[in-house]
Amino acid sequence: MMVCNYCFDNEKIQNLIVSLDIQADDSYVCTCGMQNDEVEEIKLYLMDKEELTKFLIDIIHELYIHENTHGMGMSARSIVEGDEDPFEFAGLSDLYDVCESLFGDNLLADFIIENKPYVDIPGGEEDLFESAYYRVWQHRCFFERDDEDEFGLSNWEVFCKNVKHKARYFDHGDFSVTKTLENFSEFFEQITIKNPNNVIYRARKIYSEEEKNDIISNPSKELGKVPIEYAKTNRFSPIGISYGYFAYDEETVLKEIRSQINDEVAVGKFSLESDLKIIDFRRNTMKKEFLDYFSDNFNGKFYCIEHIISEFILDISRPISDDNQLLEYIPTQIMSEYIWSKGYDGFLFDSSVNTSGGTNLVLFEEKYKFVEFKRKKIIDISMTTEVLGD
Incomplete structure (x- = not known):
């Protein structure tokens, strides 16, 4: 099944589809109802739905970590009281929030769920996109763990709090001014x-x-x-x-x-x-x-x-x-x-x-x-x- 560049409001998704240069003929009607129109200068370019979904999923994996990896929702169960949702308490996002944040369109969550590539669950694969409603996603930029520090950078608020009230000139056991600042070194070279x-x-x-x-x-x-x-x-x-x-x-x-x-x-x-x-x-x-x-x-x-x-x-x-x-x-x-x-x-x-x-x-x-x-x-x-x- 194919999808066209006019099916989406996100300009970068539109440009991605156009860049593949797969043009629809004049008789083609897209699943979203769009068709070529010479009068209005509408030109349809096509992309396989599953291929686009995989592309979007790869972006999500690049910037978000699933509960199965970080375990923050389960860990919060021992902290929350009453009917409070531990996954909400842990500040986790559902797929709608993720898609709104990354692509400016929360309905892309439904598109991903409907068109995701086949998941071989009997073969041991995990279906991380089983539902768009589960609060299971944590942004890598705000995730820190001792054994996984590739993206775990102290955000500016944490840095400010520590240097103002804790460790200003020297590194301490649970906060390193030096380590935090060194995270910026490569980036500075790029700008x-x-x-x-x-x-x-x-x-x-x-x-x-x-x-x-x-x-x-x-x-x-x-x-x-x-x-x-x-x-x-x-x-x-x-x-x-x-x-x-x-x-x-x-x-x-x-x-x-x-x-x-x-x-x-x-x-x-x-x-x-x-x-x-x-x-x-x-x-x-x-x-x-x-x-x-x-x-x-x-x-x-x-x-x-x-x-x-x-x-x-x-x-x-x-x-x-x-x-x-x-x-x-x-x-x-x-x-x-x-x-x-x-x-x-x-x-x-x-x-x-x-x-x-x-x-x-x-x-x-x-x-x-x-x-x-x-x-x-x-x-x-x-x-x-x-x-x-x-």
């Missing part, structure tokens, strides 16, 4: 760029005549990264350690310092040294082929790590009150220092205050050269400026 955009900007508000004179007399120092004696606790660097915080364009850098109309600002322009090694955490970079489970180059471990990195990126932009900064900045500070320790010069990430394409750059060392600076006045909320004279 590394060399020779990024050469021109970067940094800005500061001018609050007094004294500040203005200091900047005019020594702009490279006053607009570069903060001297260590003035380095305060920051989202990426603790007190006493100075990183450079830059942006790729003036609009972004002005928004990052929370400029307001009529503010007087100094905007410094810098050029980066050549051959820098920079990690690129921007959203578009995270759409790598190895993160696409429909691709032959899909890497399940990297897929899990990307989930954790996404939480790290969210923490970068999350507002934190002054009272909580010392504690809440610890995880991102540790991650930043780990990146530095691996030989990287810095990292890029999307600006949370300029969502129309703004890019921020964190540099660990002074690997840039001062080009020029201008004093400007903010004249509207879109960060339009007018240049001020000396």
Whole structure:
């Protein structure tokens, strides 16, 4: 039995079927009722139902573990009380939830059950897809066990809890800062760029005549990264350690310092040294082929790590009150220092205050050269400026 590309809403499933290039003739009517239509330019491509089901099952096995392997539902029986479902207590998903999560279509669960390949139960095979309703599936990205650590990566929430309240600088018996961070090493290599955009900007508000004179007399120092004696606790660097915080364009850098109309600002322009090694955490970079489970180059471990990195990126932009900064900045500070320790010069990430394409750059060392600076006045909320004279 065949199925066509118009039977599914999922664009990647459609593209998969089209890529096989098995075209239906004009008289063919698919089981979902679709037919070629020259007027509406509808062209049917076909794929065997069982072949497609096997493809989807392989994706599920790549990213989910069945109860028969992890046993979390059965283990929960000794914990739950009364009529509480141990499988629900263990946070397990049924096939409908799995299909919704992976393919954006929970009805694919029924398609899989109806068209799964033959299972030789008398011959000792297990029917893991006997029912779509059983809560038996645990996502590999959130599964950890001592004897199976291929995908078992500590999620960002667990990491944050431990480094804030338990083991910050050294490994302990039940938590290893080192082991957790080393899980990211291979992934970072995949999202590394060399020779990024050469021109970067940094800005500061001018609050007094004294500040203005200091900047005019020594702009490279006053607009570069903060001297260590003035380095305060920051989202990426603790007190006493100075990183450079830059942006790729003036609009972004002005928004990052929370400029307001009529503010007087100094905007410094810098050029980066050549051959820098920079990690690129921007959203578009995270759409790598190895993160696409429909691709032959899909890497399940990297897929899990990307989930954790996404939480790290969210923490970068999350507002934190002054009272909580010392504690809440610890995880991102540790991650930043780990990146530095691996030989990287810095990292890029999307600006949370300029969502129309703004890019921020964190540099660990002074690997840039001062080009020029201008004093400007903010004249509207879109960060339009007018240049001020000396």
